[in-house]
Amino acid sequence: MAKNYTFNASISCSATTATGYSQSQSGSFSLNLTNIDMIDMGRAEIATSGTSLTSAPTFGKVVYIRNLDRSNFVSVFQGNATTDPIGIIEPGEFLFTIVRDTEIIRCDADTAICTIEYFVVEIDSAA
Amino acid sequence: MSTSLGITFTASGSFSLIDEDGVTVFSHSPSFTTTQNNDADAEAIYTGEQLVATGSAGSDLALGTAGLTQNMNRAFVFAKNVDTDYGIEIWAETGSGKETVDLNPGECFFAPMDLNADGSGTTLIAACNDSGSTAQKLQYLICDASTN
Numbered sequence: 001m002a003k004n005y006t007f008n009a010s011i012s013c014s015a016t017t018a019t020g021y022s023q024s025q026s027g028s029f030s031l032n033l034t035n036i037d038m039i040d041m042g043r044a045e046i047a048t049s050g051t052s053l054t055s056a057p058t059f060g061k062v063v064y065i066r067n068l069d070r071s072n073f074v075s076v077f078q079g080n081a082t083t084d085p086i087g088i089i090e091p092g093e094f095l096f097t098i099v100r101d102t103e104i105i106r107c108d109a110d111t112a113i114c115t116i117e118y119f120v121v122e123i124d125s126a127a
Numbered sequence: 128m129s130t131s132l133g134i135t136f137t138a139s140g141s142f143s144l145i146d147e148d149g150v151t152v153f154s155h156s157p158s159f160t161t162t163q164n165n166d167a168d169a170e171a172i173y174t175g176e177q178l179v180a181t182g183s184a185g186s187d188l189a190l191g192t193a194g195l196t197q198n199m200n201r202a203f204v205f206a207k208n209v210d211t212d213y214g215i216e217i218w219a220e221t222g223s224g225k226e227t228v229d230l231n232p233g234e235c236f237f238a239p240m241d242l243n244a245d246g247s248g249t250t251l252i253a254a255c256n257d258s259g260s261t262a263q264k265l266q267y268l269i270c271d272a273s274t275n
Contacts, residue, residue, distance in 0.1 A: 004147040011140045011237045013205040015172045015270040018133040018163065023174045025268040027207040027235030039144065041153050062228070064142055068190050073275045075241065085219065085241035086227050088275045094157040095238035096140055100214070100229040110275075119153055120162055121144060127231075 002035040007062060007121060011096060019034070031062070031127045041119035046074055046109040056122040062121050065107065068085045068092050069114035079103040080101035089116075098123070133165040134172065136203050136270050138237055143267050171202075173269040177254075177261040179215050185255025188217075202242055202251060207235035211229055211267045213259025219252060230265075239272050270272040 011029035038061075040054045067074045067089040078099060079083040086105075087095045095099065105120055145151050173188065180186045188206075208215045208230040216226040219242050228236040238271035240252065256263040 005152070006145045008143045008145070009140070009235070010142075011205065011235055013138045013203065013237060013268050014136070015174075015203070016267065017172070018165075021172075023172060023268055025174065025205050025207070025266060027205075027266075029235065039152060064140075064155060064157075065154075066233045070132070087238040088241045089239055090273065090275060092159045093239055094138070094140065094159070096142065097228045097236045097238055098230065098234060099226065107162045117153070117157075119142070119155070120143070125274075 002037045005033040005036055007031040007033055009062070009096065013125065031123060033121070033127055034124045035120050037109040038117070038122035043068070043115055043117050044086045046107045046114045046116055048109045048113070050106050050108045050110065052069065053107060053118055056094070056102050056104050058102065059125045060098065060123045061105070062096070062098050062123060063105055064094065064119050065089060066094035066117040067114060068117055072110040072112055072114050074110070074114050074116060075108045077106040077108070080106055082106070133163040134169040134270060135163045136161045136272065140237065161273070164271070166273070170271070171206045171270045174267065176209065176260045176264055176266045178264055179254045179256050179265045181229050181256045181259060185253045188221040188252045188254055188269060200242055202240055203236045203237070203272045204240045204250065204267070205235065206230065206254070206265055206267040208232050208263065210263040212261065213256050213263050215254055216265050217252065217254045228270050230255065
């Protein structure tokens with residue numbers, strides 16, 4: 001049964017140089033999600049030949065992926081092809097994005113199977 | 128030279144989903160800090176606010192010129208739509224492929240972006256207000272990341 005949800009996100013980033021120069025930015029927001037059916041989350045093994053994380057959403061999705069592997073990177077794409085990249089996540093890194101379209105999310109491990117932590121949550125047209 | 132320009136990058140986040148009954152469906156609090164990157168791919172930091180143009184051409188945010196020593200491969204990108212009217216899309220190449228993110232007013236994102244997937248060597252991070260009729264303000268922090 002579809003339910004209503006509140007999604008909360010907060011992100012902080014900073015870049016610091018060896019010369020002492022530093023820049024930081026942060027942001028936070030909430031989304032009220034109505035009649036949501038699709039919430040995919042957990043840990044998944046990602047194949048070098050590509051692994052889909054979710055089925056196609058109706059309006060869009062919020063996406064979080066963290067690479068738990070110790071040595072290999074994971075590439076993240078919109079759709080089943082590898083022509084539309086979202087990011088490349090080295091071990092320990094994560095990404096968070098919001099994409100308002102009907103594509104799936106695909107991940108490809110670099111040289112060997114990688115484990116990721118993730119969620120993909122469908123959003124409604126009003127979010 | 129690049130060895131004296133080493134960059135350390137830190138990112139952290141907190142994400143949660145709560146259902147209509149008040150039950151927390153998930154909660155994640157990831158963070159990481161890179162080791163100091165002293166290589167030639169750790170030279171550029173771009174930050175500020177920009178009025179993002181309408182139309183598919185949009186506005187270039189950072190990087191862009193082939194032949195420079197800044198990283199043509201990967202960059203840490205944080206961006207936030209600080210305007211009030213329309214969504215802003217961000218690509219790794221002007222007008223090419225599908226967008227990395229669609230940010231409605233108030234929303235933000237973070238990703239280690241793949242900058243040169245099309246192999247063009249002209250590495251851009253571009254943003255546009257594709258659906259609105261007036262330029263929208265975007266706040267951003269873009270930092271060279273290690274080559275994968």
